Amino acid sequence: GQNIDQPTEMTATEGAIVQINCTYQTSGFNGLFWYQQHAGEAPTFLSYNVLDGLEEKGRFSSFLSRSKGYSYLLLKELQMKDSASYLCAVRAPLRGGYQKVTFGTGTKLQVIP
Amino acid sequence: DTEVTQTPKHLVMGMTNKKSLKCEQHMGHRAMYWYKQKAKKPPELMFVYSYEKLSINESVPSRFSPECPNSSLLNLHLHALQPEDSALYLCASSQDTGHYEQYFGPGTRLTVT
Numbered sequence: 001g002q003n004i005d006q007p008t009e010m011t012a013t014e015g016a017i018v019q020i021n022c023t024y025q026t027s028g029f030n031g032l033f034w035y036q037q038h039a040g041e042a043p044t045f046l047s048y049n050v051l052d053g054l055e056e057k058g059r060f061s062s063f064l065s066r067s068k069g070y071s072y073l074l075l076k077e078l079q080m081k082d083s084a085s086y087l088c089a090v091r092a093p094l095r096g097g098y099q100k101v102t103f104g105t106g107t108k109l110q111v112i113p
Numbered sequence: 114d115t116e117v118t119q120t121p122k123h124l125v126m127g128m129t130n131k132k133s134l135k136c137e138q139h140m141g142h143r144a145m146y147w148y149k150q151k152a153k154k155p156p157e158l159m160f161v162y163s164y165e166k167l168s169i170n171e172s173v174p175s176r177f178s179p180e181c182p183n184s185s186l187l188n189l190h191l192h193a194l195q196p197e198d199s200a201l202y203l204c205a206s207s208q209d210t211g212h213y214e215q216y217f218g219p220g221t222r223l224t225v226t
């Protein structure tokens with residue numbers, strides 16, 4: 001089975017840095033995604049990690065440790081528009097050579113002035 | 114063009130109605146997905162099409178019937194739905210089911226009365 005855990009809610013101040021953690025226990029592992037979802041909108045892709053280490057993309061960075069089943073998303077220089085839910089998603093193999101992406105419950109981030 | 118489009122944006126239907134949701138992408142992606150998302154919950158995978166063939170059905174009730182007429186189009190036919198089927202239905206696509214991010218459409222907000 002798949003188990004993906006994230007904090008439910010976080011609050012951070014505009015201009016600050018926030019780290020959103022994700023831990024996972026899955027049957028197989030073929031990569032971890034982070035998506036951003038504003039209320040009432042579709043998820044948008046932020047980052048993808050398949051090897052251990054840090055991937056940096058502008059104000060957003062994502063880290064992966066496969067041995068620990070752990071990832072985090074780091075958001076720097078927070079802006080009010082960063083208020084959204086952040087979804088951790090893990091891709092794992094299925095029988096027949098197919099892949100399935102399972103989403104965590106998401107972390108609702110509120111950025112305050 | 115990096116857009117996935119979905120129609121309609123909103124749909125209200127009775128439990129005896131038959132309706133269809135439509136999804137379209139012109140990115141040349143060969144994998145397309147249907148997800149169901151309830152309020153404050155993560156997207157839940159329903160179906161995966163790979164190269165126009167159904168590759169994953171996550172034990173979805175038969176009142177939901179997917180169809181992939183060609184590589185750009187994905188439909189979800191609805192019949193005899195229940196009020197608990199009310200949700201946001203998201204379509205997504207990716208280059209294939211391998212190591213690629215998924216692009217989501219804006220979703221169809223479905224209400225079953």
